[in-house]
Amino acid sequence: MSGVLLSRDPAQLEVSLRDLHLPFQPQVLSAVLGLRDDTRMDFIELDRLIRADQNIASIILKMANSSFYSRGQEIRTLPQAIGMIGFRTIVSIVAAASAKSIFMSGNYARFRRYVWQHSLVTSIIAKIICEQLHWKNLTEEVFIGGLLHDIGKVILNHLDREKYIEVFNKTFETSKPFREAERELFGVDNGVVGQMVIKIWNLPTVYREVAVFIHRPADAALSHLPEKDQQIIRIVGLANQIAKANEFGFFEANSSVTTSDFFAALGILPGSALESINWNEAIEKDPYYQVFSFIG
Numbered sequence: 001m002s003g004v005l006l007s008r009d010p011a012q013l014e015v016s017l018r019d020l021h022l023p024f025q026p027q028v029l030s031a032v033l034g035l036r037d038d039t040r041m042d043f044i045e046l047d048r049l050i051r052a053d054q055n056i057a058s059i060i061l062k063m064a065n066s067s068f069y070s071r072g073q074e075i076r077t078l079p080q081a082i083g084m085i086g087f088r089t090i091v092s093i094v095a096a097a098s099a100k101s102i103f104m105s106g107n108y109a110r111f112r113r114y115v116w117q118h119s120l121v122t123s124i125i126a127k128i129i130c131e132q133l134h135w136k137n138l139t140e141e142v143f144i145g146g147l148l149h150d151i152g153k154v155i156l157n158h159l160d161r162e163k164y165i166e167v168f169n170k171t172f173e174t175s176k177p178f179r180e181a182e183r184e185l186f187g188v189d190n191g192v193v194g195q196m197v198i199k200i201w202n203l204p205t206v207y208r209e210v211a212v213f214i215h216r217p218a219d220a221a222l223s224h225l226p227e228k229d230q231q232i233i234r235i236v237g238l239a240n241q242i243a244k245a246n247e248f249g250f251f252e253a254n255s256s257v258t259t260s261d262f263f264a265a266l267g268i269l270p271g272s273a274l275e276s277i278n279w280n281e282a283i284e285k286d287p288y289y290q291v292f293s294f295i296g
């Protein structure tokens with residue numbers, strides 16, 4: 001689709017996006033995200049889905065045998081790995097492996113650094129925020145929300161790589177937001193495209209909401225969403241800001257939203273545990289970063 005200009009009409013946009021051919025099977029991710037961890041049948045189904053993708057299976061075994069998880073015990077089989085790492089963490093690993101396969105289709109260093117690495121680091125920071133503030137019931141969802149929050153950039157880049165390089169150039173030269181440059185060149189921005197493809201892929205609604213509201217922590221429209229979804233969106237938004245502030249991603253100087261806005265929206269008070277974290281050190285030690293980060 002060279003030279004593509006996407007329609008702003010939702011129905012026409014959806015038709016265009018349904019015709020995409022990506023190196024990715026969204027039905028696998030959708031199926032995994034729909035599993036629970038309290039039935040033997042879902043345990044068996046998770047094992048089956050993982051076995052269907054050799055890349056994901058090898059990544060899970062690699063994670064299971066890392067120093068972070070293995071505690072010196074050699075893990076040789078997927079059921080062992082699932083038991084060692086934990087069902088919900090396996091789901092996050094599958095999401096990360098699936099996301100990387102899509103993001104890597106960008107296949108140039110600047111895209112990998114400012115889109116894939118930024119998305120991965122955002123998900124890791126979001127996970128750490130939940131661990132530090134004892135919101136562990138949200139850890140998996142914020143992690144996946146972080147991975148997918150820029151998926152619209154991947155789709156736009158896939159549609160017209162040369163034009164997306166122009167988006168990078170405009171953003172880097174003027175510090176204008178990516179979404180503004182995308183609207184100029186494609187007719188729509190990554191947030192609109194992201195929420196649409198997440199809908200098409202039949203992924204949970206909250207990830208569409210993250211794509212829409214990630215830069216708008218105080219938007220009045222958020223009040224109409226479930227309280228849990230509001231919190232997930234704001235945690236991913238805060239993680240996005242922290243990632244950029246630590247040079248994992250491009251910090252748009254013209255952005256009107258700040259880290260303080262997210263702290264206020266989340267009710268995080270001064271002196272919280274987050275303020276003492278060395279983010280670069282925490283990210284580099286994280287097993288997800290060690291396995292999935294690649295910008296070459």
